[in-house]
Amino acid sequence: MAPSRQFFVGGNFKMNGTIDSIKSIISHLNDAKFDSNTEVVIAPPALYLLLAREHLRQGIEVAAQNVFDKPNGAFTGEISVAQLKDSNITWTLLGHSERRVILQESDQFVADKTKAALDGGVGVILCCGETLDQREANKTIDVVQAQLKAVADKVTDWSKIVVAYEPVWAIGTGKVASTEQAQEVHAAIRKFLKSAVSEEAAERTRIIYGGSVSEKNCRELAKAGDIDGFLVGGASLKPAFVEIINAKQ
Numbered sequence: 001m002a003p004s005r006q007f008f009v010g011g012n013f014k015m016n017g018t019i020d021s022i023k024s025i026i027s028h029l030n031d032a033k034f035d036s037n038t039e040v041v042i043a044p045p046a047l048y049l050l051l052a053r054e055h056l057r058q059g060i061e062v063a064a065q066n067v068f069d070k071p072n073g074a075f076t077g078e079i080s081v082a083q084l085k086d087s088n089i090t091w092t093l094l095g096h097s098e099r100r101v102i103l104q105e106s107d108q109f110v111a112d113k114t115k116a117a118l119d120g121g122v123g124v125i126l127c128c129g130e131t132l133d134q135r136e137a138n139k140t141i142d143v144v145q146a147q148l149k150a151v152a153d154k155v156t157d158w159s160k161i162v163v164a165y166e167p168v169w170a171i172g173t174g175k176v177a178s179t180e181q182a183q184e185v186h187a188a189i190r191k192f193l194k195s196a197v198s199e200e201a202a203e204r205t206r207i208i209y210g211g212s213v214s215e216k217n218c219r220e221l222a223k224a225g226d227i228d229g230f231l232v233g234g235a236s237l238k239p240a241f242v243e244i245i246n247a248k249q
Contacts, residue, residue: 007035007222008162008206008229009245010063010125011042011236012093022048023055025237030057032242035249038229041091041125042236046079049089063091063125066099069109069116081120091123093231095147097168107150114161115154123160125231126151127210128189132169140167141188148192158201162208163189164231170211172233179224182209186226215243222247 013022022044034040043063044052053062068078084092094117095110110126117124128147130140144165155161165185167177177185186207194202209221210231221227232244 005204005206005228007038007248008208009038009040009247010091010093010162010164010208010229010231011040011241012065012096012210012231012233013042013044013237014065014098014233015045016237017044017048019048019051021237022051025241026052026055028239029060029242030055032245034242035246038245038248040245043091043093043125049084050087053088061090062088063093063123064089065093065096067092067094067113067117067122069112071116081117081122084117084122085120089122091125092117093125093127093164095127097127097129097166097171101168107147110147111150111154114151118155118157118160123162125162125164125208127164127166127231129166129168129171129211135167135169140185144185144189145192148189149196152193152196156197158193158197158205162206162229164208164210165189166210166231172212174212176212176214176217176221177209179221179227182221183224183226186224190226213244215240218244218247 041061041063043065099105114124128144130143134143190202206228208229213230213232214235
């Protein structure tokens, strides 16, 4: 019998929001009735991390969208793990495809940042996923395993990592991986964790799906055995985010 993995829903606001709109989203979340078995984390732009933490009720955590791999120093424009900890920001996203593609972040760099975050006591929502070209060339599993192997080479304790599988072709496009497509990759990720990290890591690590998740498709996706939650983009800015959080109810 597989251990029960706590359902995990993250909201990635990306580069969206103002003081007023983020306060309004938070007020809606604070008043909403959540499935008590679901862990909820939101990731506003860096400028609003403290605002979010100050206004959110207890029980909802805040994530940065990125963090740097050096403790401090002459790194203009970057934020350190220690600064997140100091601000009571308990999670960070890392390796999001927008950063891998637009900012050319390598698997290696993402792995270095993941290790730095974990070493500093910040949980990591580690994103992986293939482009449409890679899927059509049947390279999905190879690509995702290479992205995760870079981290597995540096990190043995995966208890504070949530893996987010986000097929790049499904992010913000309205195209969603079918439940079968998503489950197939999630199962392959679990199999990889078993061989590259440990059986315990494979059983306990939450593997969540991202890529045009909405209130319309979340319940169907949530039924799959290896889908342990969602990383939600655009829909996390809307009231429907609560329906996605409650997808297991």
